[in-house]
Amino acid sequence: MSSISEITKAGVVLLAAVGALTITIKALSFWRLIFDLYIRPGKSLKKFGAGTGAWAVITGASDGIGKEFAYQLAAAKFNVFLISRTESKLQDISNDIESKYQVKSRIYAMDFTKGDKRDYENLKEIIEELVDVGVLINNVATNHEIPTPFILETDEIVNNIVEVNISGLLRTTKIILPKMISSNRGLIINVGSFSGMIPTPYLSVYSASKAFMSTWSAALGAELKSKGIVVENVNTYFVVSAMSKIRRSSWLIPLPKPYVKSVLSKIGVPGGATHIPYSSNAYPSHAIANWIITSTFNLSFWVKQGLAQQEDIRKRALKKREREAAAAKAQ
Numbered sequence: 001m002s003s004i005s006e007i008t009k010a011g012v013v014l015l016a017a018v019g020a021l022t023i024t025i026k027a028l029s030f031w032r033l034i035f036d037l038y039i040r041p042g043k044s045l046k047k048f049g050a051g052t053g054a055w056a057v058i059t060g061a062s063d064g065i066g067k068e069f070a071y072q073l074a075a076a077k078f079n080v081f082l083i084s085r086t087e088s089k090l091q092d093i094s095n096d097i098e099s100k101y102q103v104k105s106r107i108y109a110m111d112f113t114k115g116d117k118r119d120y121e122n123l124k125e126i127i128e129e130l131v132d133v134g135v136l137i138n139n140v141a142t143n144h145e146i147p148t149p150f151i152l153e154t155d156e157i158v159n160n161i162v163e164v165n166i167s168g169l170l171r172t173t174k175i176i177l178p179k180m181i182s183s184n185r186g187l188i189i190n191v192g193s194f195s196g197m198i199p200t201p202y203l204s205v206y207s208a209s210k211a212f213m214s215t216w217s218a219a220l221g222a223e224l225k226s227k228g229i230v231v232e233n234v235n236t237y238f239v240v241s242a243m244s245k246i247r248r249s250s251w252l253i254p255l256p257k258p259y260v261k262s263v264l265s266k267i268g269v270p271g272g273a274t275h276i277p278y279s280s281n282a283y284p285s286h287a288i289a290n291w292i293i294t295s296t297f298n299l300s301f302w303v304k305q306g307l308a309q310q311e312d313i314r315k316r317a318l319k320k321r322e323r324e325a326a327a328a329k330a331q
């Protein structure tokens with residue numbers, strides 16, 4: 001009898017020890033998150049050439065997050081090279097930036113979905129003319145129009161996502177890297193997504209393209225570290241923008257301005273995302289959401305949540321399409 005009660009006692013002690021250890025690990029990881037977000041400074045942009053005539057290259061620079069990167073990097077005294085489809089928007093932003101911040105700017109209008117060899121040759125020529133490139137913001141991306149089962153998605157949208165989010169990312173970086181390697185320093189920010197961390201049903205191709213970005217960033221970051229080049233996949237939850245189709249900001253969903261400000265002030269600080277090397281969570285509420293996701297349930301749980309969420313968004317998007325089609329017919 002006494003040996004059974006001793007075994008039970010030992011079991012309780014073991015359980016308590018495991019419980020205490022688990023709580024201590026979680027508490028330490030939460031403290032690490034708070035330290036990263038509110039105390040630990042990021043690397044200075046001066047390390048990458050701010051104020052010395054170096055250039056920052058930004059893809060998808062005419063709207064949303066990319067446009068904000070262009071303004072904030074120009075305010076930090078980088079010359080800026082802006083790339084997106086719409087030349088008129090790029091020209092307006094370029095003029096505004098030059099007059100506001102007294103830096104140089106260049107633009108190039110191209111559609112990354114085309115994968116046109118001539119565009120990349122032209123990009124290469126322009127980049128060769130820039131004496132010093134300190135920063136690359138790989139921001140351009142395209143997404144499914146609405147959440148759509150893979151089997152129903154058009155070949156055009158699937159190809160566009162691969163061409164912009166994967167091929168465009170690789171080809172642009174390959175053009176710019178030699179400049180950074182020759183100056184022994186550089187910063188490559190890849191604008192990632194939570195959907196790269198949690199596989200997202202109904203946005204499967206976009207989600208996989210962002211997983212590609214995160215894996216590639218980690219591998220490239222390790223390759224380039226000894227060459228003085230910092231690579232960072234910025235894990236992003238929602239931000240108000242045309243792509244997110246969210247118009248109002250909230251605690252969890254910032255405007256591009258505070259979002260980009262956080263990213264640029266926390267370079268090299270993981271923000272709790274220690275399980276993915278060379279990845280960071282710069283914006284505080286996104287970092288807290290990431291901490292909750294990675295410290296509570298397993299990935300299968302979050303994939304299931306994502307499935308339910310995307311099914312709901314799809315239903316509402318299809319109803320909206322029906323309403324718009326009926327309204328157009330009535331006119």
Ligand SMILES: NC(=O)c1ccc[n+]([C@@H]2O[C@H](COP(=O)([O-])OP(=O)(O)OC[C@H]3O[C@@H](n4cnc5c(N)ncnc54)[C@H](OP(=O)(O)O)[C@@H]3O)[C@@H](O)[C@H]2O)c1
Nearest residue numbers: 060062063064065084085086111112141238239241243244
């Ligand atoms: N917003 C979010 O909630 C969120 C969340 C996670 C990750 N992200 C990531 O953040 C990045 C920026 O997204 P955003 O929300 O700022 O998007 P956005 O407001 O829609 O801006 C997209 C930018 O890319 C350009 N662009 C789009 N398609 C292009 C193409 N085929 N060729 C060349 N340029 C193109 C657009 O300009 P033109 O139309 O003039 O070409 C625009 O400048 C993306 O990588 C996205 O995956 C966003």
